[in-house]
Amino acid sequence: MISKIKISKSEKIILYFLIILGVFTLASLLMLKNKCLFVKNYDPNGIKFNNPENIAILNTNCGNIIIELYPNISPIAVKRFKTLIKSGSYDDVAFHRVIEGKLIQAGDLEFGKKENLDYGKVGSGKSGLGRIKSELNGKFKYDKGSVGLARTFELNTEDSQFFIILQDEALFEGEYTPVGKVLYGLEVLETIKFVPKFHIVPRPDFINTFKMLN
Amino acid sequence: MFKLFFMIFLRAILLFFILITPLKADTIYNLIKIPNLEIYKINTENRLRYLYATKPFILGLNVQKNINCFNSDKKALDKKYQIVKRNLDRYSLNFLKKINLKYIVLCENLSIAEINTAGIPNNKTRTLILDIKFNESHFERAIHHELFHIINDNYKELFNKSIWENFNKKNFEYSDCSTCSNKWNLDLLDDGSGFFTEYSKSTVSEDMAEVFSHLIFYQDKINIEDSIIGKKILFIKKKILQIDNTFNFLKND
Numbered sequence: 415m416i417s418k419i420k421i422s423k424s425e426k427i428i429l430y431f432l433i434i435l436g437v438f439t440l441a442s443l444l445m446l447k448n449k450c451l452f453v454k455n456y457d458p459n460g461i462k463f464n465n466p467e468n469i470a471i472l473n474t475n476c477g478n479i480i481i482e483l484y485p486n487i488s489p490i491a492v493k494r495f496k497t498l499i500k501s502g503s504y505d506d507v508a509f510h511r512v513i514e515g516k517l518i519q520a521g522d523l524e525f526g527k528k529e530n531l532d533y534g535k536v537g538s539g540k541s542g543l544g545r546i547k548s549e550l551n552g553k554f555k556y557d558k559g560s561v562g563l564a565r566t567f568e569l570n571t572e573d574s575q576f577f578i579i580l581q582d583e584a585l586f587e588g589e590y591t592p593v594g595k596v597l598y599g600l601e602v603l604e605t606i607k608f609v610p611k612f613h614i615v616p617r618p619d620f621i622n623t624f625k626m627l628n
Numbered sequence: 629m630f631k632l633f634f635m636i637f638l639r640a641i642l643l644f645f646i647l648i649t650p651l652k653a654d655t656i657y658n659l660i661k662i663p664n665l666e667i668y669k670i671n672t673e674n675r676l677r678y679l680y681a682t683k684p685f686i687l688g689l690n691v692q693k694n695i696n697c698f699n700s701d702k703k704a705l706d707k708k709y710q711i712v713k714r715n716l717d718r719y720s721l722n723f724l725k726k727i728n729l730k731y732i733v734l735c736e737n738l739s740i741a742e743i744n745t746a747g748i749p750n751n752k753t754r755t756l757i758l759d760i761k762f763n764e765s766h767f768e769r770a771i772h773h774e775l776f777h778i779i780n781d782n783y784k785e786l787f788n789k790s791i792w793e794n795f796n797k798k799n800f801e802y803s804d805c806s807t808c809s810n811k812w813n814l815d816l817l818d819d820g821s822g823f824f825t826e827y828s829k830s831t832v833s834e835d836m837a838e839v840f841s842h843l844i845f846y847q848d849k850i851n852i853e854d855s856i857i858g859k860k861i862l863f864i865k866k867k868i869l870q871i872d873n874t875f876n877f878l879k880n881d
């Protein structure tokens with residue numbers, strides 16, 4: 415009759431090793447799934463701005479993107495942008511077009527809203543406020559983090575859609591109406607969902623809120 | 629019930645195809661809808677952006693894809709870029725904005741419907757495609773000729789065809805289109821017919837473009853003994869100054 419099997423020392427070491435490995439794997443999986451884990455979330459209230467009246471806060475699942483708007487460069491476009499931000503129009507709107515490392519686009523108020531996202535039409539929606547004139551004469555360098563208004567193939571068709579570029583784009587200068595630049599939170603932008611080779615992002619990320627600081 | 633499922637299925641298939649449309653992340657393609665281009669030079673004084681073909685490309689006017697052009701070797705490109713730039717530098721930023729021209733595409737053996745051409749202007753995309761291997765003896769002047777088509781496309785109302793046709797001798801008739809006749813010769817005529825070249829006789833807009841290009845390229849070296857040509861030159865000058873009253877017809881050397 416076998417009364418008790420004693421675990422040898424080496425077996426104990428293997429058992430502990432397997433337990434540690436299991437815990438480590440589980441923790442890694444959880445960490446990898448959370449894309450926001452190492453992304454710094456900036457609190458605009460803890461930052462001093464030179465032009466607080468032109469600071470807009472775009473909140474996403476992974477934190478805040480703090481944007482300075484440039485009314486001196488594009489007065490009409492910034493006025494439109496502020497109007498839509500202040501009215502809460504951008505809240506719950508999809509980042510419908512995201513090209514990895516290149517740009518993210520959002521702001522389709524008609525077909526990009528969370529409650530009635532239309533994959534067939536998103537990107538073609540309107541704000542209801544009408545189109546505005548392109549403002550392309552101001553001095554503006556389209557480097558990483560620049561924010562511009564999207565348009566159709568023709569000039570003077572800007573409305574509510576905007577894009578933020580994730581790399582320098584010299585060819586955008588004089589082509590797209592600039593509205594501002596990201597001051598903080600570029601790393602947050604890089605967490606926005608994209609799907610390689612897809613023109614429109616299926617099940618996209620959404621803007622939580624978009625507000626002016628003041 | 630079956631109908632409903634069928635509709636949902638159909639919609640799902642359609643959405644699938646919409647969503648997997650190949651993504652053209654190429655900035656140049658997004659801007660001017662011409663594939664296989666790279667930047668040659670963009671920081672120019674008059675802000676013209678020079679692009680070149682890295683591979684052959686095919687484009688379509690309307691539904692037909694009938695425009696072809698090929699990439700060039702670097703040596704030819706570098707040489708012709710200098711010539712193109714020198715000629716286009718004569719146009720100010722202000723003037724180029726007014727005529728809606730921003731992109732110059734350099735490639736070779738440009739053809740439309742298998743007919744070779746010096747250039748293809750597109751005022752909607754603000755682009756002028758230039759064949760850098762076009763007839764050497766007329767290449768420089770052809771740059772201004774093609775540029776005039778951009779001007780004309782933007783200001784059709786200014787360049788009135790009826791007024792122009794009245795400058796010509798009675799009984800003269802243009803062809804129906806620039807490729808509808810065998811009037812291809814670009815050599816200077818000196819026959820008092822009222823035309824700079826044989827090609828001028830093809831259509832009104834080609835005639836205007838020929839007058840403009842001779843005016844810009846040869847400037848005061850043109851001998852205007854032909855009264856019809858004299859009237860045509862005055863007309864073109866007047867209209868160009870209406871577009872931009874600071875336009876300088878003489879080269880600033």
